[in-house]
Amino acid sequence: MPLPSPSAYLTRHARPERPVRRLVCFPHAGGAASFFRPWSRYTGPSVELLAVQYPGRENRFREALISTMDPLVSAVADELRDLPPLPTVFFGHSMGAAVAYETLLRLEQAGAAAHITRLCVSGRSPDGAAGPAVRTDEEVVEAVTSLGGTHAAVFDDPDLRQLLLPAIRNDYQLIDGYRRRNDAPLLHTDVHALTGDRDPQVTPEQAAGWGAVTSGAFTLTVLEGDHFYLVPAAERVTRIAMEPAQPLPV
Structure with a gap:
């Protein structure tokens, strides 16, 4: 079971008695905080592990879904501001x-991000994947299963399908309607982009575009796998996230 959480939006998976660092994880479309629970085995005894819990899933199943970026980011940023500062x-x-990037951007603009040392962005380019918006249930199922995140058999069960589809459809609506502002200020925080070498949504070259969103150091790591490369590579990805970043050679 997850440890008691500091807020509705933040689920605690690891809480050391005297934490010296913090890792905050933001799930994919249709995902939930529990996706990152296994990472508590790899973060180390001094790292507090938190995962964002979007409304409409798991312990927040009965809460209204949020289908646009701004109110979601605002709520997450507000609750992160209430945490005791730790290198994060x-x-x-x-x-x-995208949610992590926009949350950090909001915190930096509010002068509340001095303790955030790195933004790790995985499986996405800064401007997202090109392609038509996902609308129908069939399109949602096809999009999710094509990425390998949810086995197709899950959607063959009518009860599971009815349970899962609203949150997934909502999140696709959110991300389809999101566009990063062209005039967004540069982040000051270091950025580390990670992607699978066979991800159908983002190439390593596209992932490298995250280097343009920050005035800090930028690192790109390409690992073997598809869009959900981080599932079998959870230990390695966790350790990469918590290591000091090294900038790309100029």
Whole structure:
């Protein structure tokens, strides 16, 4: 079971008695905080591991879904501001990369991000994947299963399908309607982009575009795998996220 959480939006998976660092994880579209629970085995005894819990899933199943970026980011940023300051890394996968980026941007603009040392963005380019918006249930199922995140058999069960589809459809609506502002200020925080070498949504070259969103150091790591490369590589990805970043050679 997850440890008691500091807020509705933040689920605690690891809480050391005297934490010296913090890792905050942002799930993919249709994902939930529990996706990152296994990472508590790899973060080390001094790292507090938190995962963002979007409304409408798991312990927040009965809460209204949020289908646009701004109110979601505002709520997450508000609750992160209430935490005791610790050196902190943000890690966001796929849709979560965009949510983590926008949350950090908001915190930096508010002068509340001095303790955030790195933004890790996984499985997404800064401007997202090109392609038509996902609308129908069939399109949602096809999009999710094509990425390998959810086995197709899950959607063959009518009860599971009814349970899962609203949150997934909502998140696709959110990310389809999101566009990073062209005039967004540069981040000051270091950025580390990670991607699978066979990800159908983002190439390593596209992932490298994250280097343009920060005045800090930028690192790109390409690992073997598809869009959900981080599932079998959870230990390695966790350790990469918590290591000091090294800038790309000029």
